[in-house]
Amino acid sequence: MTKSVFITGATSGFGRAAARRFAEAGWSLVLTGRRRERLEELEGELSDRVAVHVVELDVRDEAAVKQAVDALPQAFSPVQVLINNAGLALAPEPAQEVALEDWHTMIDTNVKGLVNVTHALLPSLIEVGAGASIINVGSTAGKWPYKGSHVYGATKAFVEQFSYNLRCDLHGTGVRVTDIAPGMAETEFTLVRTKGDQAASDQLYNTTTPMTAEDIAEQMFYVATLPAHLNINFLEIQPVRQVWGGMVVDRDE
Numbered sequence: 004m005t006k007s008v009f010i011t012g013a014t015s016g017f018g019r020a021a022a023r024r025f026a027e028a029g030w031s032l033v034l035t036g037r038r039r040e041r042l043e044e045l046e047g048e049l050s051d052r053v054a055v056h057v058v059e060l061d062v063r064d065e066a067a068v069k070q071a072v073d074a075l076p077q078a079f080s081p082v083q084v085l086i087n088n089a090g091l092a093l094a095p096e097p098a099q100e101v102a103l104e105d106w107h108t109m110i111d112t113n114v115k116g117l118v119n120v121t122h123a124l125l126p127s128l129i130e131v132g133a134g135a136s137i138i139n140v141g142s143t144a145g146k147w148p149y150k151g152s153h154v155y156g157a158t159k160a161f162v163e164q165f166s167y168n169l170r171c172d173l174h175g176t177g178v179r180v181t182d183i184a185p186g187m188a189e190t191e192f193t194l195v196r197t198k199g200d201q202a203a204s205d206q207l208y209n210t211t212t213p214m215t216a217e218d219i220a221e222q223m224f225y226v227a228t229l230p231a232h233l234n235i236n237f238l239e240i241q242p243v244r245q246v247w248g249g250m251v252v253d254r255d256e
């Protein structure tokens with residue numbers, strides 16, 4: 004039977020690269036995101052090789068998520084792998100300078116959106132049982148604090164703990180749960196975070212060697228295709244040229 008993967012945030016970055024990686028291996032794809040034209044472009048690119056079902060979907064819209072899952076065509080159901088990838092960071096400024104609305108957007112997307120999709124797809128994943136996987140995209144920001152990470156890092160800490168807790172609840176069903184926590188990777192992430200500052204994005208990535216979207220998609224594919232008796236709980240991955248910052252001390256002049 005053809006396996007199907009449900010990807011949130013398939014219009015860019017990790018999600019789009021994951022769609023291509025799973026397509027290479029012949030999986031059926033359910034591709035979701037808010038930008039319809041991007042979804043259609045990807046469908047045009049991949050649908051001569053594999054079955055593709057696209058859904059314009061904002062993960063924050065609980066009713067729309069439920070409807071999208073309930074209306075999945077039979078050929079894509081049950082879903083073998085869920086990749087909870089949709090997410091964003093906003094407002095790189097210190098907390099005290101940030102608009103509350105940006106905090107709400109991150110919580111609504113990275114936390115509430117992720118649980119909306121997970122909740123809707125749990126019955127399908129449990130129906131598959133052994134070999135099914137939930138891959139949640141966390142971040143190094145969920146473990147390691149830095150200036151300007153405030154609510155973003157906190158949402159990714161939620162993703163990590165939710166992944167572990169889900170794993171406990173799903174114990175016995177065969178469904179696996181993994182938190183993939185990437186460090187710096189070049190995608191549209193910084194463009195979104197800076198609200199369209201291409202120069203800031205270029206400066207961040209062009210002066211070093213960040214990971215690529217394909218690097219992360221490869222990890223997603225690896226995790227999803229491990230033998231059914233194995234579960235990677237947490238997979239933290241960074242480019243070699245990135246390490247943790249040290250302690251910062253406020254000193255007298």
Ligand SMILES: NC(=O)c1ccc[n+]([C@@H]2O[C@H](COP(=O)([O-])OP(=O)(O)OC[C@H]3O[C@@H](n4cnc5c(N)ncnc54)[C@H](OP(=O)(O)O)[C@@H]3O)[C@@H](O)[C@H]2O)c1
Nearest residue numbers: 012014015016017036037038061062089090188190191192
């Ligand atoms: N790049 C990094 O350095 C990095 C590091 C660690 C973790 N991450 C995490 O990796 C994930 C993917 O990010 P990326 O780096 O690939 O960035 P990206 O290129 O900006 O892609 C983000 C994706 O999320 C989707 N998305 C955002 N808000 C959404 C919403 N409300 N509903 C549905 N989809 C939504 C976007 O699609 P639409 O705009 O079309 O909806 C887009 O497809 C995120 O969770 C991010 O936090 C990134």
